[in-house]
Amino acid sequence: AQTVTQSQPEMSVQEAETVTLSCTYDTSESNYYLFWYKQPPSRQMILVIRQEAYKQQNATENRFSVNFQKAAKSFSLKISDSQLGDTAMYFCAFISQDNYGQNFVFGPGTRLSVLP
């Protein structure tokens, strides 16, 4: 079974600074997808960024980028130029590419506070 670990329950960062959220996962599969989701106080889950495991190039979306280390099974999220609106819970998630109807495996989450 796959597991996702986020070792930082809470983090804080000053506005405009850069912060990195850690995520490690365990799987025996070679084809999968990794995601970072954001859950603000509204509790709506919002996709931040996604990475296909077969791609070596790290995904980027504006101020958000990942450091995907497949051999180390590590998938960290870097937020540059942090904004107050980035305050939220961040969940790392894994999904297998191989199985029909496969569901997400979510990490426990990291609560990020962006300080003015």
Next chain:
Amino acid sequence: GAVVSQHPSWVICKSGTSVKIECRSLDFQATTMFWYRQFPKQSLMLMATSNEGSKATYEQGVEKDKFLINHASLTLSTLTVTSAHPEDSSFYICSARGGSGAYNEQFFGPGTRLTVL
């Protein structure tokens, strides 16, 4: 991205009653829908997976007779909490996926807060 709605957004009910939560995909056909439960300050816990026209697949430890899931159409899935008790109070989130492959993005509903008195 695609939109998934949930109704109601919050509900308060008395112990022993049943509550139905609807999850709709508004602008795409959802072949698969997922139901999650989230306790305060915790992660999402998958309860069940439903495919249109077939019985839901429940995760270990989730009572099928208590949490009834129906995926009657490609745009609607319902979760009915039967004979609700205070311990069923939680935040319930659905998500929907348009295709069968994992590469098809899942879109999440805004969630439903259930409080059982």
